[in-house]
Amino acid sequence: MEIELSKAELREVTRFAVAxxxxxxxxxESVRPDDRRPREAVDSARAFxxxxxxTxxxxxxxxxxxxxxxxxxDAGQLAASDAARAAVATASAAFLHPLAKATQVLHILGSAAHTARALELAADDPRVGDEYLDTARKMATxxxxGVLSRYPAAPSGRGRAGELARSLDAALRKSSADR
Structure with missing residues (x-):
């Protein structure tokens, strides 16, 4: 089943991912100050x-x-690794597919989930990730x-970042239902 997505909606999903x-x-950048690849991915998504x-x-x-x-x-720099994955998810948000598959939810919420995981790893405190999800929830327009609600719920698995994505997914769907 295909989901209808306008370019304006894709831009909004990408705007959320960038934020x-x-x-x-x-x-x-605290671990790899000369490596601009994640920042360039976020900047390219921001331009879109x-x-x-x-493009x-x-x-x-x-x-x-x-x-x-x-x-x-591979270097064991786990917080930096999840931070880079947040950038990957951000650039991927611009290419959200109009397919009713749970995996597509990660294009919408992956940047938030991986940022939450990076922040909690950097702080060595899982509460930091949960707190960041509240920030992300407040940024959701x-x-x-509305776009998220057209897709099935976030998929199972994918470790702590997957757990964070499912938690944010459930919170956003609940807030939508409560309106």
Whole structure:
């Protein structure tokens, strides 16, 4: 089943992802100050959110940020790794597919979930991640929640970041139902 998505809605999803990922960038840059790949992924997504065309350059930046994620993961720099994954998710938000699949929810909420995970790892305190989800929930616009509600609930698995994504997903859907 296909979901109808307007370009304005894609821009709103991407705008949310950018806002969610920005707090993760300093976590990455504190470990790898000369590595601009995650920031470039967020910047390319921001350009789309602000009206630029959706281009291959956004995908290229996402793949570069993905390599930064892999390198930091392999080096045991776990907070930086999740921060880079937040940037990957941000650039991926611009390419949200109109397919009614639970995995697409990660294009919408992945940047928030990975930022929450990066922040809690950096602080060595799982409460920090839960607190960040409250911040992300407050940043969600009715348009974003409307897009989210067209998709199935976030998928199971994917470790702590998946748990954070499911928690945010449930909170946003509940807030929508309460309106």
């Amino acid at each position: 969610c990922a920005e707090p993760a960038l300093p976590v990455f 959110a602000e009206g630029a065309e959706r 291959k350059a956004i995908r290229d930046c996402a793949w570069a940020a993905h390599r930064a994620y892999q390198e930091t993961r 009715p348009t974003l929640v």
